[in-house]
Amino acid sequence: MPWMTLASAVVGALIATASAVLLDRSRWRREQDDRLLAVRRVLYGDYLTSLSEARNAFRSLARDTETAPADRARSARESFAPCYGLRYQMSITAGPDVLAASEAAFRRLRDVRDLAASGTRAEDEAYADGRADYETALARLREAMRLDLGTGPAQP
Numbered sequence: 001m002p003w004m005t006l007a008s009a010v011v012g013a014l015i016a017t018a019s020a021v022l023l024d025r026s027r028w029r030r031e032q033d034d035r036l037l038a039v040r041r042v043l044y045g046d047y048l049t050s051l052s053e054a055r056n057a058f059r060s061l062a063r064d065t066e067t068a069p070a071d072r073a074r075s076a077r078e079s080f081a082p083c084y085g086l087r088y089q090m091s092i093t094a095g096p097d098v099l100a101a102s103e104a105a106f107r108r109l110r111d112v113r114d115l116a117a118s119g120t121r122a123e124d125e126a127y128a129d130g131r132a133d134y135e136t137a138l139a140r141l142r143e144a145m146r147l148d149l150g151t152g153p154a155q156p
Contacts, residue, residue: 037149043093044145047086047102051109054080058112062122069119076117101144108134
């Protein structure tokens with residue numbers, strides 16, 4: 001009968017060890033998910049900030065009547081440059097839906113950059129259309145980001 005006690009102790013130890021391993025694995029996975037969510041939240045905010053700053057610079061260029069064409073083009077490129085680094089970070093960190101939406105917003109803003117750089121005025125229809133396309137893409141991007149972060153759709 002002493003072997004029954006030993007077997008029971010071994011089985012109990014195996015169950016306890018397996019349970020501890022499963023709990024640790026579950027906790028580790030939850031912490032990993034929390035870290036990824038935090039990284040994405042910061043990256044998404046930084047990306048939106050970068051797009052917004054570039055957009056504001058393009059608005060100023062489109063309203064400026066005194067800047068020389070070469071200076072206008074240089075200023076537009078310099079204003080948009082910070083978006084590239086964050087775009088690459090998005091490509092390796094963002095979920096697929098956010099990545100697709102971020103690419104669309106990036107491309108529409110690049111179109112606005114090109115319009116502002118070429119001297120298109122803010123009151124021109126081409127600039128207004130480009131800006132509207134960008135705003136639509138930006139709204140889709142923000143919605144995809146909210147869903148990815150688990151904050152749900154925007155409230156009206």
